Amino acid sequence: MRAAAADLAPAVAEVITRTEQPYVQVVCDTRIPGMAEGRVAIIGDAAFAACPHAAAGTAKAADDVWQLYEHLGAGGGGIADTLKRWEPGQLELGNQLIDRVAAMGARSQFSNTWVPGDPDLRFGLYAPGK
Template sequence: MARSLAGATARCGSRRGTPSTDGFGPDSPTITTTPATRRSISRLRIQRSPSRTAVGSRGTSSSRRRAPLDGSRATPPGRRAEYAGYVAWRGTVPETAVPEQVREQFTSVFTFHEAENHLILGYPIPGPDGSVEPGERRLNWVWYDNLSGSLDRETVLTDAAGRRREGAVPPGELWEAVWNEKCERLAGFPDVFETLVRETDDPFVQSIFDLTVSSMVEDRVCLVGDAAFVARPHTAAGTSKAAGDGVTLAEAIESHADLDAALADWESERLAYGQRIVERGVQMGDSYMK
């Protein structure tokens, strides 16, 4: 995709700020940044490039999506991620850390347990070095929970240091009292899931959101991946959707002589796809959690 943005220099960054549009517009030959605004265009930072296109791909919290091109800090209507009403507790365990009879339940399959107000599943993923050899993989689990018990979302999103997190508490930072109370519910789970969860050293929790946008292109600023649409994890489509956005954007730019026409055609196609995948995620989640 970066190669299709003629002359662009793209670098991955981790700093966030309010997008700047200094020197940027349909008639401007460059995207110009200064030390104060170098973190401006979300995850792709382009410095004095002859390209007139920028791509925002940071994710659910994308500052590029939250702010319009006038630099305002206000979030435009229709661009807010909406809480879906439940959270996902998550973690990974080296497969050698659990008994063989537990490992066997997750070998090359997705294993589910569904009950009132929750759904938990587990499956093997590559090890930390990418290995998929038996004994070197990890077991990944996801526990969807609508917090119907004594824990509320505000308490769950308060970390071990007492800070209220926005949408997730990262690995190793869960409030111990919250996690201990959560684990009390494991008594009614199948043994394989109880073992898997209790053997997890650094569990974490994330809120589940739905996000749709009415446009993926503003002037020549494009949104891709979770910066545009966020589908619930049940679809297992986040990575492929983001890759599809990037690949099709590159193809559109390469196949059109006119950049604006390329972006318009690309946007039409990807808006329709993003809407479908989000709707599918809502259907799947609601069937499990309501």
Template sequence: ELQELTTDVRGFEAPVSMHPGAVQQRFIDEMKAAAVNDLAPAVAEVIVGTEQPYLQVVFDTRIPAMADGRVAIVGDAAFAARPHAAAGSAKAAADAWALYEHLGSHDGGIAEALKLWEPGQLALGNQLVDRVSAMGARSQFSNTWAPGDPDLRFGLYGPGK
């Protein structure tokens, strides 16, 4: 279904995003009908009034390693987590700050400092992706997303942290 949805009006697949004017009319019509039938009138009005909607696929990515020799991969290049925890910028900053600390406090060279830096940042990235994946499942599949639930608070290191 996603491949069909991300096939543009010319018949080319756009697996990450589709700019305004590229979304097939049948999907626009379906979205507008669902908005009128399922959403509050004020929200439906905005959706119905959008002349050329665009499409952005939201997904998570993770990598098995963040360091290779003297090269480090940080931020969204290493872990792209869906926005439910509002932690993307914080993750990039945490990667960079931890990298700075390891490079500044280790006399064994850059490659050695990166080897020591990497495990903690991999653990943090994987924990974040696991958490936002669970949050997404609650909102989209199990319908257990409840406003005010403390487990759903924003944060990089955990809810509210």
């Protein structure tokens, strides 16, 4: 990190060189194959934790609960049946978010194709900018 500091903007380089004990924090995506088991629902980061490129983790946790509220409000069947109807949409949402942040991370860290201003790189839960 200290060797790389010479190539960075002065303010960023100063943070690195003045940090006495730098550390590395591993950040990774996690997926889950199912979010409903009987009367139990797994939501938010406990189900899918996405790298920060889309800045959508909070929105996803809220969407999981909002959709659950809508399904419970729609009535029909018991809680376990309701959770099974709620689950597919939230699995799809979580998987598309992880797919998108993984692609963004690859552009940022591996293929070096991250172009500032590219609309595909906008924050968003459902899609870039949404």
